[in-house]
Amino acid sequence: MASQSLDITRRSATTTQPPDVRGAVPQVAKLIDISKCIGCKACQAACMEWNDYRDEIGTCNGTYNNPPDLDANQWTVMRFTEYEPEAGKLEWLIRKDGCMHCADPGCLTACPSPGAIVQYGNGIVDFHEEHCIGCGYCITGCPFNIPRLSKKEGKAYKCTLCSDRVAVGLEPACIKACPTGALVFGTKEDMTHHAEGRIADLKSRGHAQAALYDPQGVGGTHVMYVLPHGDKPEIYEGLPKDPGISAWVSVWKGVTKPILSLGLGVIALGGFIHYVTKGPNEADDEDAKEDEHEGR
Amino acid sequence: MRAADRISRYSAQERANHWMVALLFVLAAASGLALFHPAFFFLSNFFGGGTWDRILHPFLGVLMFLSFLGLMVRFWSHNHYTPADRQWLRRFRDVLNNHDEGLDTGKYNAGQKTLFWVMVITTFLLLLSGIIIWQPWFAPYFPIALLRVAVVAHSLSAWVLIAGIFVHVYAAIWVKGTVRAMTRGDVSRAWAKKHHPAWYREISK
Ligand code: HEM
Ligand code: SF4
Ligand code: SF4
Secondary structure, three states: OOHHHHOEEEEOOOOOOOOOOOOOOOOEEEEEEHHHOOOOOHHHHHHHHHHOOOOOOOOOOOOOOOOOOOEOOEOOEEEEEEEOOOOOOOEEEEEEEOOOOEOOOHHHHHOOOOOOEEEEOOOOEEEOHHHOOOOOHHHHHOOOOOOEEOOOOOOEEOOOOOHHHHHOOOOOHHHHHOOOOOEEEEEHHHHHHHHHHHHHHHHHOOOOOOEEEOOHHHOOEOEEEEEOOOOOHHHOOOOOOOOOOOHHHHHHHOOHHHHHHHHHHHHHHHHHHHHHHHOOEOOOOHHHHHHHHOOO | OOHHHEEEOOOHHHHHHHHHHHHHHHHHHHHHHHHHOHHHHHHHHHHOOHHHHHHHHHHHHHHHHHHHHHHHHHHHHHHOOOHHHHHHHHOHHHHHOOOOOOOOOOOOOHHHHHHHHHHHHHHHHHHHHHHHOOOOOOHHHOOHHHHHHHHHHHHHHHHHHHHHHHHHHHHHHHEOOOHHHHHOOEEEHHHHHHHOHHHHHHHOO
């Protein structure tokens, strides 16, 4: 494993601190400026090329969404929406969809297999497929509907934010391929700052509601959007307005399980204590005595 | 001991069915618990590792469900509550203190009956929720919001069932002469008179 294995903030199904000795690793972020995206899918092609996957050739569903959805072999897709802000006006909204690299990742919270999902010090959430058992709990945990199980071997896949490239100081492949500068990558601080400039520019050009999408319900994300319609993220093919780890997932994975696990121990211990304090309940006659040494 | 001194409680088929369920329960519960909390993940080693554990568990669960259906049909009619059961519940503290004299219990006491219904309900819930979260066969057909509810329902019902079985096993150890009913099929007269007097009267008619 490469040196990024020294900077692990969180590790799925692990109750002790993972290796994190160096500490201060800068937080990274990808910024997707929707106002600059022309939907050319260069990023989609670059992702396929760097990560060396090929989705099966599918069928056209009548839109530009091609392939129509994420897949174990398709970690980013462009989602196209024809939006009418008012009658007679048309906007073509294009959103690059993929893992948001949540600071508080629902996938990692839900995963039952130790080390199948890790979060690096720089904020990237990465699946380690060799530890994945294929249960699909990450799908249940993710607020953005991102992970996909491979039909071939049943492991879960999603965007790695090119953790392998970032670990050696390169930017993700999609960033390198984007011809318009709609995709930029750097520290989260720099990207937030860069977004402020873009939002000011959009506001000056009539997009009064332009905003940065860095949802706090999941602790912020390491993939952020500049949205011209920042007040209505859902119009961008269902980008959730206020995403967070579902209450069901929190109940399932929160304090409930340690308490219930302890409960099983208490019940077992309770039985033992009952036996040594109250003793067995015996039917006291000849029969019963024979029962006992005949192995009950 | 002469066979005539002992009372038959479970037929060979009933015993075989019971131990089939017991075996499959242990396998289903252990493979499920492995995914329940990291503290139990080591249990997956008994099933050939995490991936095999995940693959095998639902099949073990379904087999347990099917064999439990057999027990359910066999024991259903004996598990309706009677007025004597209310008496048993009211004197639960006495029962725990081994002072169960004067209770007119039938084939099963109120505790056993309650456990029976807990098992019936949780096994059905486990089957239903288990199918919903079963990857890759069924889960993709359900919305993610439903998967979330189902997985919570599954782990809670599993917990209730496992806790119930702990009580069930302990009760059999605690009340001497009970285990043999399920291993050899018979109980002593004294056992029947003391713990299930109404049943004893019924069968000695
Ligand atoms: C009745 C049929 C059953 C089915 C179809 C079923 C199916 C499943 C599935 C699909 C999972 C997710 C992991 C995996 O894919 O293996 C699961 C998890 C689990 N199952 Fe079952 N199961 C059944 C019965 C049982 C029984 C009888 C028990 C134990 C008493 C049990 C306890 C568990 C537990 C504790 C988990 C982990 C839940 C969690 O992660 O919180 N299941 N089951
Ligand atoms: S978007 Fe989903 S898959 Fe990506 S880090 Fe967040 S919870 Fe995990
Ligand atoms: S499918 Fe793999 S990555 Fe997803 S929760 Fe299960 S073990 Fe973890």
